[in-house]
Amino acid sequence: MIMRAGRRSPRALPGALPGALSRTLRRTLRRGLLLSALVFSPRFQSAQSATSVAPPESTPESTPATTQSTAPSASQAVIAPPLPGVNLEFDERVKRIASRLRCPVCQGESIQDSPAELSAQMKTLVREQLANGKTETEVLDYFLGKYGQWILLEPRAEGINLLVYWLPVLFLVLGAGGIWMVVRKWTRPRPVPADSSLAPTTDENGLAGVASE
Amino acid sequence: MNWKRAFLFTAGLGAPAIALLSYGMTRNPRDIPSPLPGREAPVFTRPVFAPGADSVLRLPVGDSVRLAAHRGQIVVVNFWASWCLACRDEHLDLSQTATAFAPKGVRFYGLLYNDKENNGLRWISDMGGQAYPALSDPGARTAIDYGLYGVPETFVVDQRGRVAHKFIGPVGRVQLSKLLDSLLIANGDSTRVGPPDVSTDAAVTRAVTPPAAGVAKP
Numbered sequence: 001m002i003m004r005a006g007r008r009s010p011r012a013l014p015g016a017l018p019g020a021l022s023r024t025l026r027r028t029l030r031r032g033l034l035l036s037a038l039v040f041s042p043r044f045q046s047a048q049s050a051t052s053v054a055p056p057e058s059t060p061e062s063t064p065a066t067t068q069s070t071a072p073s074a075s076q077a078v079i080a081p082p083l084p085g086v087n088l089e090f091d092e093r094v095k096r097i098a099s100r101l102r103c104p105v106c107q108g109e110s111i112q113d114s115p116a117e118l119s120a121q122m123k124t125l126v127r128e129q130l131a132n133g134k135t136e137t138e139v140l141d142y143f144l145g146k147y148g149q150w151i152l153l154e155p156r157a158e159g160i161n162l163l164v165y166w167l168p169v170l171f172l173v174l175g176a177g178g179i180w181m182v183v184r185k186w187t188r189p190r191p192v193p194a195d196s197s198l199a200p201t202t203d204e205n206g207l208a209g210v211a212s213e
Numbered sequence: 214m215n216w217k218r219a220f221l222f223t224a225g226l227g228a229p230a231i232a233l234l235s236y237g238m239t240r241n242p243r244d245i246p247s248p249l250p251g252r253e254a255p256v257f258t259r260p261v262f263a264p265g266a267d268s269v270l271r272l273p274v275g276d277s278v279r280l281a282a283h284r285g286q287i288v289v290v291n292f293w294a295s296w297c298l299a300c301r302d303e304h305l306d307l308s309q310t311a312t313a314f315a316p317k318g319v320r321f322y323g324l325l326y327n328d329k330e331n332n333g334l335r336w337i338s339d340m341g342g343q344a345y346p347a348l349s350d351p352g353a354r355t356a357i358d359y360g361l362y363g364v365p366e367t368f369v370v371d372q373r374g375r376v377a378h379k380f381i382g383p384v385g386r387v388q389l390s391k392l393l394d395s396l397l398i399a400n401g402d403s404t405r406v407g408p409p410d411v412s413t414d415a416a417v418t419r420a421v422t423p424p425a426a427g428v429a430k431p
Contacts, residue, residue, distance in 0.1 A: 104245075104362030117327050118362075121353045146255075146360035148248040 093130055097139055098123050102153050110153055247360055247379050254290075254370040255358035256281045262330045263323075263337050263347035266308075269315040272346040278322060280370070287319045287377075287396055288370040289389070292356055294328040295336035297364040303383035307367075308344035310386050313409035314393055317402065321345035326356050326364050369393070372400050 098112035103119045111119035111126075122143075129139045143151045155161040249255075261276045272278070280288060291307055293300040311321035322345060325333045330349050337343045350356055359368060367380040369392055378392055390408040398405070 118353060118357075121327075122357055124352065125354070125357060145248060146358060147362070148246055148360075150245045 090130065093136065094123065094127050097126050097130075097136055100140065100153055101126075101143055102147075102151050104147065104151075108153075244381070245362060249360055249368070249376045250379055252376060254280065254288075254368065254374055254376045255355070256374075257350075257355040257358065259322075259324065259348035259350055259355060261346045262325070262349045263334055263343065265344060265346035266342040267312050267315055267344040270311060270321060270345045278346070278348055281374070283320060283370075284374055285318075285372050287314075287317075287372060287393060289319065289321045289393075290359070290368045290370060291321065291323045291384075292326045292350075292359070292361055292364050292366045293323050294326045294364050295332040296328060297326075299383045300365045301340065303365055303367075303385075304340050304343070306384060306386035306389065308342070309409040310389050310393070311344040313390070313406050315344075317393075317397055317406060319393055319397075323347040324350045324355055326350060326361065327353055369396070371396050 095112055099110045101111045101122065103109045103111045103114035103116055103122075105116050105118050106114045109119075111122045126139055129142065130136075134142075140152070149155060149161075155164060157165050256279070258277050258279045261272045261274050261278060264274055265271045280290075289307075289311070291303075293304075307321065307323075311319075314321075323343060325347060333347055333349075337347065353361070359366070363381070365380075365383055367384045367389075368376055369378045369380075369389075371377040377396055380389070387408045390406065394405050394407065
Protein backbone atom coordinates (compact mmCIF):
# COMPACT_ATOMS: atom_id res chain seq x y z
CA MET A 1 0.00 0.00 0.00
CA ILE A 2 2.71 2.40 1.02
CA MET A 3 4.90 1.23 -1.82
CA ARG A 4 2.26 1.98 -4.39
CA ALA A 5 1.64 5.45 -3.04
CA GLY A 6 5.35 6.10 -3.08
CA ARG A 7 5.64 5.04 -6.69
CA ARG A 8 2.75 7.21 -7.74
CA SER A 9 4.01 10.38 -6.13
CA PRO A 10 7.02 11.01 -8.42
CA ARG A 11 4.75 10.85 -11.47
CA ALA A 12 2.38 13.39 -9.98
CA LEU A 13 5.20 15.55 -8.72
CA PRO A 14 6.10 17.79 -11.73
CA GLY A 15 2.74 19.52 -11.89
CA ALA A 16 1.74 18.93 -8.30
CA LEU A 17 1.74 21.60 -5.64
CA PRO A 18 3.37 21.03 -2.27
CA GLY A 19 -0.14 20.81 -0.86
CA ALA A 20 -1.01 17.89 -3.10
CA LEU A 21 2.22 16.19 -2.16
CA SER A 22 1.55 16.60 1.50
CA ARG A 23 -1.94 15.25 0.95
CA THR A 24 -0.49 12.10 -0.59
CA LEU A 25 1.98 11.87 2.21
CA ARG A 26 -0.70 12.32 4.80
CA ARG A 27 -2.83 9.66 3.17
CA THR A 28 0.11 7.26 3.10
CA LEU A 29 0.87 7.97 6.71
CA ARG A 30 -2.73 7.46 7.72
CA ARG A 31 -2.86 4.16 5.89
CA GLY A 32 0.35 3.07 7.53
CA LEU A 33 -0.99 4.02 10.92
CA LEU A 34 -4.22 2.16 10.32
CA LEU A 35 -2.35 -0.88 9.13
CA SER A 36 0.01 -0.87 12.08
CA ALA A 37 -2.87 -0.34 14.47
CA LEU A 38 -4.53 -3.35 12.90
CA VAL A 39 -1.43 -5.50 13.00
CA PHE A 40 -0.45 -4.58 16.54
CA SER A 41 -3.95 -4.72 17.95
CA PRO A 42 -4.11 -7.60 20.41
CA ARG A 43 -7.18 -9.00 18.72
CA PHE A 44 -5.44 -9.42 15.39
CA GLN A 45 -2.45 -11.08 16.99
CA SER A 46 -4.48 -13.43 19.08
CA ALA A 47 -6.65 -14.26 16.10
CA GLN A 48 -3.51 -15.07 14.18
CA SER A 49 -2.09 -17.18 16.94
CA ALA A 50 -5.40 -18.96 17.30
CA THR A 51 -5.37 -19.99 13.68
CA SER A 52 -1.76 -21.06 13.63
CA VAL A 53 -1.19 -22.25 17.18
CA ALA A 54 -4.17 -24.03 18.59
CA PRO A 55 -3.53 -27.76 18.39
CA PRO A 56 -6.48 -29.73 17.10
CA GLU A 57 -6.64 -32.00 20.14
CA SER A 58 -6.98 -30.34 23.48
CA THR A 59 -7.60 -26.69 24.09
CA PRO A 60 -9.83 -27.02 27.12
CA GLU A 61 -13.29 -25.57 26.90
CA SER A 62 -12.49 -23.31 29.80
CA THR A 63 -9.84 -21.54 27.74
CA PRO A 64 -11.34 -18.25 26.73
CA ALA A 65 -8.91 -18.44 23.81
CA THR A 66 -9.92 -16.52 20.77
CA THR A 67 -11.22 -18.93 18.21
CA GLN A 68 -11.13 -18.85 14.45
CA SER A 69 -14.42 -17.00 14.42
CA THR A 70 -12.64 -13.77 15.30
CA ALA A 71 -10.34 -14.02 12.32
CA PRO A 72 -12.79 -12.71 9.69
CA SER A 73 -13.63 -9.71 11.82
CA ALA A 74 -9.98 -8.82 12.27
CA SER A 75 -10.16 -6.48 9.29
CA GLN A 76 -12.65 -4.32 11.16
CA ALA A 77 -10.99 -4.83 14.51
CA VAL A 78 -9.76 -1.26 14.65
CA ILE A 79 -13.20 0.17 15.16
CA ALA A 80 -15.26 -2.78 16.36
CA PRO A 81 -15.69 -3.21 20.12
CA PRO A 82 -14.30 -6.42 21.60
CA LEU A 83 -16.53 -9.35 20.83
CA PRO A 84 -18.13 -11.21 23.70
CA GLY A 85 -16.06 -14.24 24.63
CA VAL A 86 -12.83 -12.54 23.66
CA ASN A 87 -10.90 -12.02 26.84
CA LEU A 88 -8.35 -9.36 26.05
CA GLU A 89 -7.10 -9.25 29.60
CA PHE A 90 -6.37 -12.99 29.48
CA ASP A 91 -4.58 -12.66 26.15
CA GLU A 92 -2.55 -9.87 27.64
CA ARG A 93 -1.40 -12.13 30.47
CA VAL A 94 -0.45 -14.88 28.04
CA LYS A 95 1.48 -12.37 25.97
CA ARG A 96 3.23 -10.96 29.03
CA ILE A 97 4.50 -14.39 30.05
CA ALA A 98 5.30 -15.44 26.51
CA SER A 99 7.46 -12.39 25.92
CA ARG A 100 9.55 -13.24 28.99
CA LEU A 101 10.30 -16.79 27.85
CA ARG A 102 13.10 -17.54 25.44
CA CYS A 103 12.38 -19.59 22.36
CA PRO A 104 14.60 -22.68 22.63
CA VAL A 105 15.11 -23.10 18.90
CA CYS A 106 15.77 -19.44 18.03
CA GLN A 107 18.51 -16.93 18.72
CA GLY A 108 17.57 -14.50 21.45
CA GLU A 109 13.87 -14.37 20.62
CA SER A 110 10.91 -14.75 22.89
CA ILE A 111 8.24 -17.35 22.24
CA GLN A 112 5.88 -14.44 21.74
CA ASP A 113 7.87 -13.11 18.78
CA SER A 114 9.05 -16.38 17.30
CA PRO A 115 7.09 -18.18 14.57
CA ALA A 116 8.69 -21.55 15.42
CA GLU A 117 6.48 -24.54 16.01
CA LEU A 118 7.93 -25.21 19.44
CA SER A 119 7.25 -21.61 20.47
CA ALA A 120 3.64 -21.95 19.41
CA GLN A 121 3.35 -25.15 21.42
CA MET A 122 4.92 -23.54 24.45
CA LYS A 123 2.54 -20.62 24.14
CA THR A 124 -0.37 -23.02 24.00
CA LEU A 125 0.94 -24.54 27.20
CA VAL A 126 1.16 -21.12 28.85
CA ARG A 127 -2.41 -20.44 27.77
CA GLU A 128 -3.64 -23.75 29.16
CA GLN A 129 -1.86 -23.45 32.45
CA LEU A 130 -3.25 -19.97 32.97
CA ALA A 131 -6.71 -21.17 32.03
CA ASN A 132 -6.34 -23.94 34.62
CA GLY A 133 -5.88 -21.32 37.29
CA LYS A 134 -2.11 -21.19 37.63
CA THR A 135 -0.59 -17.85 38.51
CA GLU A 136 1.96 -16.15 36.32
CA THR A 137 4.83 -17.02 38.65
CA GLU A 138 3.72 -20.64 38.73
CA VAL A 139 3.75 -20.81 34.94
CA LEU A 140 7.20 -19.23 34.83
CA ASP A 141 8.40 -21.63 37.51
CA TYR A 142 7.22 -24.57 35.41
CA PHE A 143 9.42 -23.50 32.52
CA LEU A 144 12.28 -22.66 34.89
CA GLY A 145 12.13 -26.20 36.25
CA LYS A 146 12.40 -27.64 32.76
CA TYR A 147 14.90 -25.36 31.07
CA GLY A 148 16.60 -23.58 33.95
CA GLN A 149 17.36 -19.88 34.20
CA TRP A 150 18.28 -19.88 30.52
CA ILE A 151 14.62 -19.85 29.53
CA LEU A 152 14.15 -16.37 30.97
CA LEU A 153 15.15 -13.65 28.52
CA GLU A 154 15.91 -11.38 31.46
CA PRO A 155 17.90 -13.05 34.23
CA ARG A 156 16.44 -12.83 37.71
CA ALA A 157 18.12 -10.33 40.01
CA GLU A 158 19.53 -12.83 42.49
CA GLY A 159 22.84 -14.51 43.30
CA ILE A 160 25.57 -14.15 40.71
CA ASN A 161 23.11 -12.45 38.37
CA LEU A 162 23.24 -9.39 40.60
CA LEU A 163 26.62 -8.66 39.03
CA VAL A 164 24.87 -7.99 35.74
CA TYR A 165 22.69 -5.40 37.40
CA TRP A 166 25.19 -3.72 39.73
CA LEU A 167 28.50 -3.90 37.89
CA PRO A 168 27.50 -1.18 35.39
CA VAL A 169 26.46 1.07 38.27
CA LEU A 170 29.74 0.36 40.04
CA PHE A 171 31.74 1.20 36.92
CA LEU A 172 29.72 4.35 36.43
CA VAL A 173 30.48 5.50 39.96
CA LEU A 174 34.16 4.59 39.64
CA GLY A 175 34.41 6.34 36.27
CA ALA A 176 32.70 9.47 37.57
CA GLY A 177 35.03 9.49 40.58
CA GLY A 178 38.06 9.08 38.33
CA ILE A 179 37.01 11.90 36.04
CA TRP A 180 36.29 14.15 38.99
CA MET A 181 39.73 13.50 40.46
CA VAL A 182 41.54 14.08 37.17
CA VAL A 183 39.60 17.26 36.45
CA ARG A 184 40.32 18.58 39.92
CA LYS A 185 44.02 17.89 39.40
CA TRP A 186 43.97 19.68 36.03
CA THR A 187 42.13 22.72 37.23
CA ARG A 188 44.06 23.16 40.48
CA PRO A 189 46.13 26.39 40.23
CA ARG A 190 49.82 25.63 39.98
CA PRO A 191 51.61 26.65 43.16
CA VAL A 192 54.24 28.45 41.07
CA PRO A 193 57.17 30.76 41.76
CA ALA A 194 56.73 31.10 45.50
CA ASP A 195 57.48 27.39 45.93
CA SER A 196 60.38 27.36 43.54
CA SER A 197 61.97 30.22 45.39
CA LEU A 198 61.33 28.47 48.69
CA ALA A 199 62.87 25.20 47.65
CA PRO A 200 66.40 26.48 47.22
CA THR A 201 66.26 28.16 50.62
CA THR A 202 65.30 24.92 52.36
CA ASP A 203 67.95 23.19 50.34
CA GLU A 204 70.39 25.84 51.41
CA ASN A 205 69.31 25.35 55.00
CA GLY A 206 69.83 21.66 54.70
CA LEU A 207 73.17 22.09 53.12
CA ALA A 208 74.06 24.65 55.68
CA GLY A 209 73.03 22.20 58.37
CA VAL A 210 75.23 19.51 56.83
CA ALA A 211 78.03 21.94 56.43
CA SER A 212 77.83 23.15 60.01
CA GLU A 213 78.00 19.62 61.41
CA MET B 214 52.14 11.16 32.08
CA ASN B 215 53.66 8.54 34.23
CA TRP B 216 54.14 5.58 31.85
CA LYS B 217 54.54 3.00 34.53
CA ARG B 218 51.31 4.05 36.15
CA ALA B 219 49.49 4.12 32.79
CA PHE B 220 50.71 0.60 32.05
CA LEU B 221 49.61 -0.72 35.42
CA PHE B 222 46.22 0.95 35.05
CA THR B 223 45.60 -0.55 31.60
CA ALA B 224 46.81 -3.96 32.68
CA GLY B 225 44.63 -3.84 35.77
CA LEU B 226 41.54 -3.16 33.71
CA GLY B 227 42.49 -5.20 30.63
CA ALA B 228 43.69 -8.40 32.24
CA PRO B 229 40.39 -9.30 33.94
CA ALA B 230 38.48 -8.43 30.78
CA ILE B 231 40.74 -10.62 28.65
CA ALA B 232 40.55 -13.41 31.23
CA LEU B 233 36.75 -13.23 31.22
CA LEU B 234 36.53 -13.26 27.43
CA SER B 235 38.98 -16.12 27.04
CA TYR B 236 37.02 -18.12 29.60
CA GLY B 237 33.96 -17.46 27.48
CA MET B 238 35.74 -18.89 24.45
CA THR B 239 36.12 -22.24 26.18
CA ARG B 240 32.38 -22.57 26.67
CA ASN B 241 29.78 -23.63 24.16
CA PRO B 242 26.98 -21.07 24.09
CA ARG B 243 24.66 -23.72 22.67
CA ASP B 244 25.05 -25.87 25.76
CA ILE B 245 22.02 -25.15 27.82
CA PRO B 246 22.50 -26.52 31.31
CA SER B 247 19.49 -28.70 32.05
CA PRO B 248 18.10 -28.65 35.56
CA LEU B 249 16.65 -32.13 35.05
CA PRO B 250 19.53 -34.56 35.80
CA GLY B 251 19.22 -35.71 39.38
CA ARG B 252 15.58 -34.74 39.52
CA GLU B 253 12.45 -36.81 39.14
CA ALA B 254 11.84 -37.52 35.47
CA PRO B 255 8.63 -35.96 34.14
CA VAL B 256 6.13 -38.76 33.72
CA PHE B 257 4.27 -39.31 30.51
CA THR B 258 1.65 -41.57 28.98
CA ARG B 259 2.07 -41.80 25.25
CA PRO B 260 0.66 -44.10 22.53
CA VAL B 261 2.81 -46.46 20.47
CA PHE B 262 2.75 -45.83 16.72
CA ALA B 263 5.62 -48.08 15.66
CA PRO B 264 5.92 -51.44 17.45
CA GLY B 265 9.69 -51.96 17.47
CA ALA B 266 11.55 -54.88 15.97
CA ASP B 267 13.13 -56.49 19.03
CA SER B 268 11.06 -59.37 20.34
CA VAL B 269 11.56 -58.36 23.97
CA LEU B 270 10.87 -54.66 23.52
CA ARG B 271 8.08 -55.00 20.99
CA LEU B 272 4.71 -53.44 21.86
CA PRO B 273 1.46 -53.43 19.89
CA VAL B 274 0.57 -50.21 18.07
CA GLY B 275 -1.95 -48.16 20.04
CA ASP B 276 -0.77 -49.31 23.46
CA SER B 277 -0.10 -46.58 25.97
CA VAL B 278 3.29 -46.42 27.55
CA ARG B 279 3.37 -45.05 31.08
CA LEU B 280 6.72 -43.98 32.40
CA ALA B 281 5.44 -44.21 35.95
CA ALA B 282 4.83 -47.94 35.42
CA HIS B 283 8.53 -48.51 34.78
CA ARG B 284 9.77 -48.00 38.34
CA GLY B 285 12.65 -50.36 39.04
CA GLN B 286 13.65 -50.38 35.40
CA ILE B 287 16.04 -48.16 33.53
CA VAL B 288 14.26 -46.30 30.74
CA VAL B 289 16.00 -44.58 27.86
CA VAL B 290 13.86 -41.87 26.31
CA ASN B 291 15.07 -40.66 22.94
CA PHE B 292 13.50 -37.66 21.18
CA TRP B 293 13.81 -37.83 17.43
CA ALA B 294 12.23 -36.71 14.18
CA SER B 295 12.36 -37.83 10.57
CA TRP B 296 13.60 -34.38 9.53
CA CYS B 297 16.52 -34.58 11.93
CA LEU B 298 19.82 -35.49 10.32
CA ALA B 299 21.76 -36.20 13.49
CA CYS B 300 19.09 -38.76 14.43
CA ARG B 301 20.34 -40.89 11.54
CA ASP B 302 23.79 -41.00 13.10
CA GLU B 303 22.61 -42.41 16.39
CA HIS B 304 19.85 -44.65 15.06
CA LEU B 305 21.91 -47.81 14.71
CA ASP B 306 23.73 -47.32 18.00
CA LEU B 307 20.48 -46.88 19.87
CA SER B 308 18.86 -49.93 18.30
CA GLN B 309 21.88 -52.12 19.01
CA THR B 310 22.20 -50.93 22.58
CA ALA B 311 18.47 -51.40 23.12
CA THR B 312 18.68 -55.01 21.95
CA ALA B 313 21.79 -55.70 24.01
CA PHE B 314 20.29 -54.34 27.21
CA ALA B 315 16.72 -55.58 26.76
CA PRO B 316 17.29 -58.82 28.74
CA LYS B 317 18.51 -56.69 31.65
CA GLY B 318 15.17 -54.96 31.82
CA VAL B 319 16.30 -51.72 30.23
CA ARG B 320 13.53 -50.22 28.12
CA PHE B 321 14.03 -47.87 25.18
CA TYR B 322 11.39 -45.56 23.74
CA GLY B 323 11.65 -43.13 20.88
CA LEU B 324 9.42 -40.07 21.12
CA LEU B 325 8.57 -38.43 17.84
CA TYR B 326 9.09 -34.69 18.09
CA ASN B 327 7.10 -32.27 15.89
CA ASP B 328 6.63 -34.71 13.07
CA LYS B 329 3.90 -36.72 11.39
CA GLU B 330 3.60 -40.34 12.40
CA ASN B 331 3.59 -41.41 8.75
CA ASN B 332 6.89 -39.67 8.20
CA GLY B 333 8.22 -41.40 11.28
CA LEU B 334 7.10 -44.81 10.05
CA ARG B 335 8.65 -44.21 6.63
CA TRP B 336 11.87 -43.07 8.26
CA ILE B 337 12.03 -46.18 10.41
CA SER B 338 11.61 -48.47 7.43
CA ASP B 339 14.13 -46.38 5.45
CA MET B 340 16.64 -46.78 8.24
CA GLY B 341 16.11 -50.53 8.33
CA GLY B 342 13.85 -50.73 11.34
CA GLN B 343 14.11 -49.71 14.96
CA ALA B 344 14.54 -52.20 17.77
CA TYR B 345 12.33 -50.37 20.25
CA PRO B 346 8.82 -48.88 20.04
CA ALA B 347 8.24 -45.32 18.88
CA LEU B 348 5.66 -43.14 20.65
CA SER B 349 3.89 -40.08 19.39
CA ASP B 350 3.96 -36.81 21.32
CA PRO B 351 1.17 -34.53 20.10
CA GLY B 352 1.72 -30.87 20.81
CA ALA B 353 5.27 -31.65 21.99
CA ARG B 354 3.91 -31.78 25.56
CA THR B 355 6.39 -34.36 26.75
CA ALA B 356 9.20 -32.67 24.86
CA ILE B 357 8.59 -29.38 26.64
CA ASP B 358 8.19 -31.28 29.89
CA TYR B 359 11.72 -32.55 29.36
CA GLY B 360 13.04 -29.11 28.47
CA LEU B 361 13.84 -30.14 24.93
CA TYR B 362 15.42 -27.59 22.64
CA GLY B 363 16.45 -29.74 19.74
CA VAL B 364 16.61 -33.28 18.45
CA PRO B 365 18.15 -35.65 19.11
CA GLU B 366 18.19 -35.54 22.87
CA THR B 367 18.29 -38.66 24.99
CA PHE B 368 17.36 -38.99 28.64
CA VAL B 369 18.30 -41.94 30.79
CA VAL B 370 15.85 -42.49 33.63
CA ASP B 371 17.18 -44.67 36.43
CA GLN B 372 15.42 -47.33 38.49
CA ARG B 373 14.14 -44.76 40.97
CA GLY B 374 12.52 -42.70 38.23
CA ARG B 375 15.11 -39.95 38.21
CA VAL B 376 16.89 -38.48 35.24
CA ALA B 377 20.37 -39.97 35.49
CA HIS B 378 21.78 -38.31 32.40
CA LYS B 379 20.88 -36.17 29.44
CA PHE B 380 22.62 -36.62 26.11
CA ILE B 381 22.50 -33.71 23.71
CA GLY B 382 23.07 -34.69 20.10
CA PRO B 383 23.68 -38.17 18.74
CA VAL B 384 24.47 -40.85 21.32
CA GLY B 385 27.27 -43.35 20.80
CA ARG B 386 26.84 -46.98 21.76
CA VAL B 387 29.96 -46.99 23.92
CA GLN B 388 29.05 -44.04 26.13
CA LEU B 389 25.46 -45.19 26.45
CA SER B 390 26.46 -48.76 27.33
CA LYS B 391 28.93 -47.51 29.93
CA LEU B 392 26.26 -45.40 31.56
CA LEU B 393 23.68 -48.21 31.54
CA ASP B 394 26.23 -50.67 32.93
CA SER B 395 27.14 -48.33 35.75
CA LEU B 396 23.49 -47.77 36.60
CA LEU B 397 22.84 -51.51 36.61
CA ILE B 398 25.87 -52.13 38.83
CA ALA B 399 24.82 -49.36 41.19
CA ASN B 400 21.58 -51.24 41.57
CA GLY B 401 23.28 -54.50 42.47
CA ASP B 402 23.41 -56.15 39.05
CA SER B 403 27.03 -57.22 38.71
CA THR B 404 27.06 -58.65 35.18
CA ARG B 405 28.19 -56.20 32.61
CA VAL B 406 26.61 -56.08 29.19
CA GLY B 407 29.15 -53.81 27.52
CA PRO B 408 28.80 -52.13 24.20
CA PRO B 409 27.15 -54.29 21.55
CA ASP B 410 29.10 -55.74 18.61
CA VAL B 411 29.91 -53.47 15.75
CA SER B 412 28.89 -55.66 12.85
CA THR B 413 27.27 -52.77 11.12
CA ASP B 414 25.62 -54.11 7.97
CA ALA B 415 24.45 -57.28 9.60
CA ALA B 416 22.96 -55.26 12.43
CA VAL B 417 20.90 -53.08 10.11
CA THR B 418 19.22 -56.05 8.54
CA ARG B 419 18.96 -57.76 11.89
CA ALA B 420 16.87 -54.91 13.19
CA VAL B 421 14.33 -55.48 10.40
CA THR B 422 14.02 -59.21 10.93
CA PRO B 423 12.88 -59.46 14.53
CA PRO B 424 14.38 -62.77 15.82
CA ALA B 425 17.87 -62.52 17.28
CA ALA B 426 20.46 -63.10 14.58
CA GLY B 427 23.64 -61.22 15.26
CA VAL B 428 24.46 -59.19 18.34
CA ALA B 429 25.34 -61.41 21.22
CA LYS B 430 22.91 -61.46 24.06
CA PRO B 431 24.54 -62.34 27.35
